[in-house]
Amino acid sequence: MTQAEKEQDSGKEKEKERDKEKEKEQQRGVKRPIAPAAISEPAQEQIQSNFVIVIHPGSRTLRIGRATDTLPVIIPHVIARRHKQGGQARYEDAWLLRDGLNKAESSEQRQNGLKMVDQAIWSKKMSNGVRRTPVSAEQARAYNCQIRPAVLDSSSRVKWTNTSHHPNYLVGEEALYVNPSDCYNLHWPMVRGQLNVHSGSGGSLTAVLADLETLWSYVIQKHLEIPLKELKYYRCILLVPDIYNRQHVKEIVNMLLHNMGFSAIIVHQESVCATFGSGLSSACVVDVGDQKTSICCVEDGVSHRNSRLCLAYGGSDVTRTFFWLLQRAGFPYRDCQLTSRLDCQLLQHLKETFCHLDQDISGLQDHEFQTRFPEAPALLYQIRLGDEKLQAPMGLFYPSTFGIVGQKMTSLQHRSQGNSEDPHDEHYLLSTQSKGDQSSKSAAERKAVSRPGGGLDGELGCQGRMGEMSDMPRGCGSGIVAGGGMLGEMELGPTQAECLMGSGEAEEPLSTHLSRKSAIISQFESKALGLDKAILHSIDCCASDETKRKMYSSILVVGGGLMFHGAQEFLLHRIINKMPPSFRRLVDNVEVITRPKDMDPRLISWKGGAVLACLDTTQEMWIHQREWQRFGVRMLRERAAFVW
Numbered sequence: 228m229t230q231a232e233k234e235q236d237s238g239k240e241k242e243k244e245r246d247k248e249k250e251k252e253q254q255r256g257v258k259r260p261i262a263p264a265a266i267s268e269p270a271q272e273q274i275q276s277n278f279v280i281v282i283h284p285g286s287r288t289l290r291i292g293r294a295t296d297t298l299p300v301i302i303p304h305v306i307a308r309r310h311k312q313g314g315q316a317r318y319e320d321a322w323l324l325r326d327g328l329n330k331a332e333s334s335e336q337r338q339n340g341l342k343m344v345d346q347a348i349w350s351k352k353m354s355n356g357v358r359r360t361p362v363s364a365e366q367a368r369a370y371n372c373q374i375r376p377a378v379l380d381s382s383s384r385v386k387w388t389n390t391s392h393h394p395n396y397l398v399g400e401e402a403l404y405v406n407p408s409d410c411y412n413l414h415w416p417m418v419r420g421q422l423n424v425h426s427g428s429g430g431s432l433t434a435v436l437a438d439l440e441t442l443w444s445y446v447i448q449k450h451l452e453i454p455l456k457e458l459k460y461y462r463c464i465l466l467v468p469d470i471y472n473r474q475h476v477k478e479i480v481n482m483l484l485h486n487m488g489f490s491a492i493i494v495h496q497e498s499v500c501a502t503f504g505s506g507l508s509s510a511c512v513v514d515v516g517d518q519k520t521s522i523c524c525v526e527d528g529v530s531h532r533n534s535r536l537c538l539a540y541g542g543s544d545v546t547r548t549f550f551w552l553l554q555r556a557g558f559p560y561r562d563c564q565l566t567s568r569l570d571c572q573l574l575q576h577l578k579e580t581f582c583h584l585d586q587d588i589s590g591l592q593d594h595e596f597q598t599r600f601p602e603a604p605a606l607l608y609q610i611r612l613g614d615e616k617l618q619a620p621m622g623l624f625y626p627s628t629f630g631i632v633g634q635k636m637t638s639l640q641h642r643s644q645g646n647s648e649d650p651h652d653e654h655y656l657l658s659t660q661s662k663g664d665q666s667s668k669s670a671a672e673r674k675a676v677s678r679p680g681g682g683l684d685g686e687l688g689c690q691g692r693m694g695e696m697s698d699m700p701r702g703c704g705s706g707i708v709a710g711g712g713m714l715g716e717m718e719l720g721p722t723q724a725e726c727l728m729g730s731g732e733a734e735e736p737l738s739t740h741l742s743r744k745s746a747i748i749s750q751f752e753s754k755a756l757g758l759d760k761a762i763l764h765s766i767d768c769c770a771s772d773e774t775k776r777k778m779y780s781s782i783l784v785v786g787g788g789l790m791f792h793g794a795q796e797f798l799l800h801r802i803i804n805k806m807p808p809s810f811r812r813l814v815d816n817v818e819v820i821t822r823p824k825d826m827d828p829r830l831i832s833w834k835g836g837a838v839l840a841c842l843d844t845t846q847e848m849w850i851h852q853r854e855w856q857r858f859g860v861r862m863l864r865e866r867a868a869f870v871w
Contacts, residue, residue: 274462274846280451280489281836282443283466283497286417287517287543288787289399290833291446294464294840299833300450302399304417306442308429309395310410318428319413322571323547330632337551340628344621348614351800353587362591362613364555371557376598376606383599398445403568404601413568414438419519419539420468422475432478440482455487462849463489464836469498469514469523469530470537470640473871477646477860484855491849495839495868497832498523499530501785504835505823511766511778513758514832515623515788517542520758522765524778530869531774534765537638538756540622542788544629546571546578549619551630553577556615559608560598569600581616585793588617620791624801626755636755639748643871649861758789759801772813779806779814784821787829795821 279294285304292299310317327333345361352358387406388397397405405411414429416422416438424432447453453461463483467476476494483489498512502525509526511534518541524534547565550558563570577596591613598606622628626636645654756764766778782802784794799819806817821828839845850862864871 274840276837276840278460279462279464279840280447280453281464281466281833281840283833283836284417284439285516286415286419286519286541288829289442289446290830291443291451292833292837293451294837296837299830300446302446302450303403304442305399305402305413305415306438307397307402307405307411307413308438309390309393310412313410315410316428317407317410317412319407319568320415320418320423321566322415322568323543323550323565323574325544325631325634327631327634332632333630336627336632337548337630340622340625340630341618343625344618344628345614347621347625348586348617351586353589355587359586359589362589364552364613364615367591367611367613367615368555368557370611371559374559374609376559376608378604379597379607380605383601383603383605385599385601387601396441396445398442403572406601416442419541420470420516420521420537421472422478436478436482439479440486444487458488459490461489462491462493462840464493464495464840466497466500466832466836467494468519468537469496469521469535470638471496473643473646473860477863480850480855480863481859484850484852489852491851492855493839493845493848493850493868494863495836496523496530497521498525498535499528499868500835500839501525501783501832502528502835503838504831504833505783505785505820505826507781507783507820507823509774509777510781510783510820511762513762513782513784513789515541515758515784515786517788518544520623520761520786520788522761524765524769524774526774526777531769532640532870533768535640536756536761536765538626538758538761539634539636539638540626540629540631540755541786542578543575544626544631545582545619545622545788546574548622548628548630549578549582549615550574552615552619553610553612556610556612559610573598578619579790581612582620583616583792584620584797586617586797588793589614620789620794623789624757624759626757629755631755635752637752637761639752646860648859649864651861652864759798759805762802763805763807767807772810775810776814779810779817782817782819783823783831784819785828785831789821790828795819 276294281292281294281299283290283299287304288301289304290299290301348359349361350358386404387409388401388404390397390405390409390411397411402411402413405413412429414423414435416435422432422435422439424430424435429435429438444455447458448455465479465483480492480494483492497514498521501512501514502508502510508528511522511524514521518539520538520541522534522536522538524531550563550565560573563574565571565574573596580596581594591611593609593611595607595609598608618628643652643654645652762782766775769775769778779802782798784798789798799817802819803811803817806814823831826834845868848866848868850866854862
């Protein structure tokens with residue numbers, strides 16, 4: 228027999244074996260994920276990074292630029308739209324104000340939080356071994372109440388935006404300086420990392436998406452100098468929160484591909500991009516933004532789904548708390564109002580200038596600040612401050628200080644509720660399993676309750692078990708394992724809920740178990756975890772001690788909400804003091820990284836998106852415009868670099 232005949236016989240035998248395996252799978256009721264038919268695309272050409280635009284939309288700031296740019300364009304993520312008819316009521320989205328602040332319990336909760344902050348300040352000794360002497364607000368108030376401003380200039384040289392040519396919309400700084408008497412509504416399209424959908428004017432999903440499209444198109448044309456008709460030659464990388472709203476992401480992708488006309492898109496998570504941008508292979512990423520704080524453990528480019536937490540507070544809550552403390556101390560600028568966007572800008576600047584987390588700075592200190600508003604003189608104020616500068620940022624560790632009552636303060640990653648456009652998702656796989664598989668799964672879930680620490684794999688971890696094949700990220704070579712793939716779903720060990728539930732009865736009915744699980748998760752999400760406790764909780768939800776050890780040794784802080792002097796040492800001290808004693812022996816060193824490679828922490832995630840654009844291993848992760856038009860949201864499940 229010749230060599231060619233041997234190879235032919237060997238090929239036939241392998242084909243028969245494959246057919247037998249398929250028959251066995253059909254008998255067992257195993258369903259394979261159904262992938263959409265491929266659309267013929269041009270041969271994979273080398274993607275030019277200068278034709279890739281990276282978009283990182285934040286609640287307060289938009290960062291956008293070419294992947295080859297050293298720095299992105301950074302503008303306030305706000306748009307002002309002219310009234311369509313005269314006499315229309317003026318509407319403006321709030322900046323520092325939010326729901327839950329004017330409840331009956333808010334003031335009491337704020338005072339209790341401040342007491343805990345003062346206790347924590349007193350209990351920690353300064354570097355010289357001496358306990359810090361507390362400074363009461365009354366000591367500063369006596370001085371500040373006597374202060375009168377000095378006139379620096381009769382004109383502040385700051386002007387309202389010129390609207391004499393009646394533009395239909397204004398963007399960024401121009402929108403912030405629209406005169407309140409002009410006929411414009413002011414909208415912030417994103418709030419706490421999600422689309423700002425609400426019942427007020429301009430709050431519908433359609434209106435918010437229109438605001439985003441107008442805003443982003445304007446920046447691309449004016450700042451990046453790219454005509455919109457040429458976007459068909461460009462690709463886009465969109466950064467989304469770790470805990471995302473699937474409907475919102477789908478609508479934004481549709482807007483970018485269908486309305487704006489990008490040729491292709493990659494959607495990736497902020498935490499994974501932060502590790503790319505900082506050059507770390509593994510890290511517990513702590514993203515403290517203006518309105519939300521998200522925490523996620525990332526290992527080798529994989530976002531561990533069960534470690535994801537989103538806390539509904541951030542830098543703007545620290546700013547508002549600082550204003551409350553300033554008022555207690557007799558703030559000399561007495562006309563300051565949280566309803567004025569220019570006053571909010573001033574308070575943001577004062578927080579960034581004065582606040583710190585260095586406990587060695589103590590006692591009363593004198594400062595000065597200026598106010599420069601349109602149609603008003605430039606004024607110079609003197610102010611004396613004590614512990615207020617430390618108390619405000621410590622609110623991140625004692626969130627009750629923010630005085631927010633009756634709001635959902637903590638979010639976990641939940642399963643998809645399904646989408647009619649994507650019929651072959653994990654719900655399809657679950658419903659088409661054989662009865663034997665379903666009954667064995669039910670028995671396994673009942674047994675899970677009796678395990679130490681409980682077991683909620685059914686809700687928070689079952690997606691990984693069901694989609695072994697479909698959960699593997701497409702287009703990922705050996706150089707990168709994209710966030711949230713099979714590894715991130717299947718090897719997580721304890722789920723979020725396991726960390727919350729105690730052990731239950733072994734024979735507890737499944738319906739009772741699910742009901743108890745839902746109640747416990749709801750109770751957990753209503754609580755406001757402090758930043759240090761949330762980090763410990765996130766790391767504790769990792770699968771193995773080895774993974775936890777990696778996370779403790781690399782805590783990466785990004786975003787602009789924790790950029791205070793002394794924040795790195797302060798957070799490190801609290802993590803070491805509160806971490807489980809068993810890990811203190813295992814972890815060689817706990818490290819908190821706030822400025823990797825001396826980079827601005829606010830730009831690290833965007834930079835990671837730019838790095839992603841340059842990798843050859845992302846070639847097959849692109850969702851092309853024609854694929855989106857034909858298959859829609861199914862392409863996100865098939866191509867997204869995390870489990871959709």
